[in-house]
Amino acid sequence: MSERLIDADGVRLCTESFGDRADPPVLLIMGTGASMLWWEEGFCRMLAEGGRFVIRYDHRDTGRSATYEPGRPGYTGADLVEDAVGVLDAYEIPAAHLVGVSAGGAFAQLVALNHADRVLSLTLISTSPAVPGDRELPPPAEEFMGCVSSARVDWSQAASVIDHLVDYARVLAGVRRAFDETATRDLVRRDVERANDFTALRNHDVLPDGEQSREPLSSISAPTLVIHGTADPMFPLGHGEALAREIPAARLLPVEDAGHGVDRADWKTIVHAILAQTRR
Template sequence: MQLWSEEFGDKNDEPILLIMGSMSQGILWPDEFVGRLAAAGRRVIRYDHRDTGRSASVDFEKDPYTWRDIKNDALAVLDEYGIESAHLVGHSAGGLLAQWIAVENPERVRTLTVIGSSPLGGGEGETLMRALMGQPQPEGSLPPPTQEFVDYFRQVIAAEPPKDRDEQIDRMIAEARVLHGTAKPFDEDAERRLQERILERAVDPASVVNHRLAHAADPKAEPADSLHLVKARTLVVEGTHEPVKPGHGALIAAAIPGAELLMIEGMGHMLPPPVHEQLATAILAHTAS
């Protein structure tokens, strides 16, 4: 499997592997944020998951894979750079992958940072589907998304596919606005440039849907009730305006022994410039030797 990656900083510095969410390219780790980490003495690596960006696109029918394979890709990136262990920083579903690695491969994890994510094996997908379908959440389920998020994605599901590239970009900007939170400002021009960059560098933009197929191929792969096994020092970050997984950060922090929870005012499910300094400062302190 050919995976695109790039590194920043000195090879002798403490290594940080950035793991982005499902169906998302590595460049969604903002350049400014990555630069802050590297300038402060970290060796930072970001990469494109399989079927995203410049990494290999897969004929899923011919060569199916599972979410576990996507998890193992992160370890393969570390192997390629000759890194035995690293500080793992995961966003959204990337945070799930990082938790999974910390449970099953503790020797590879120096510290764990989970941003805008859900507890490993907690049934996030089922909670989201029940919310979108207007079904009641069973007792003990994860907190559902905000109503604004649910209303928007119901519209997306009911809408016709984008007619052209410009309409696709407009829809991605509208989605980013819903996910943004209240951290000011929302820079529509910068978001348009980012979405154009994402489309331009994708080997096959449509192949990202294979991530959904991978999860469906083995939906119970993530180990449940296992976060007590995490040995790495853990930082959990959530925005006060998280629309997709509100309150999930506190559940992760409660399940991992000694974990610290950081709430960032105004942050939603995105990593916009107004939060870069606070987020980078927290991660640098957390990953200090």
């Protein structure tokens, strides 16, 4: 295991791999505003020990990847989708199993629509349909909207940013689970300290979509597993149910009382599901 800086179509991205290159490749795609550290090392090692070659990476403006002037990202959401393909290119991987959480799940859907030949399977966690459609989706929970609307953070002060991100993680964890503040604060602190410029995280909040696929989700041919917490406050369970309905032959795995993201309490369940999905 070691970090590796790659060139993805002229953009520097920081990546890290686990396991044997001879094993089936799994690319982990995190949501916006979060570096690859949120795919925690223990989780990555569990997948690697299950016989998978696992790659995680920092999005632009997170971790040690390229950073841009705060408020002027100079790239789009579509560019973040193409970055995932750029990581595969840098590792000389023709096709991989994609695992995405939150916005990373949306990016994985778009890779499957735009670059079907690069996707062996999809595992979509805590996410929502990435393309428009004739559907009614449940709104975020009140506690999530309250956290977003009332957030007060001084982006010039690391301590204020850490407090803000811990509070946000607490809300995402949902109301049905105990929140491990000590572990979360340690992860957030390491994330902020490791970043080239933690103030650049704000760029993900003002990112334009760019040119995205207009193909329906029914065009996705990759075998798809949808994993969704029953207490997700950002994307309630109906979002995962919509994905499972619209993507051909997709399977839905509800995780009881789980919130938004990959909680340590669910690692065994999620890893087992990913290993089974990537054997297909």
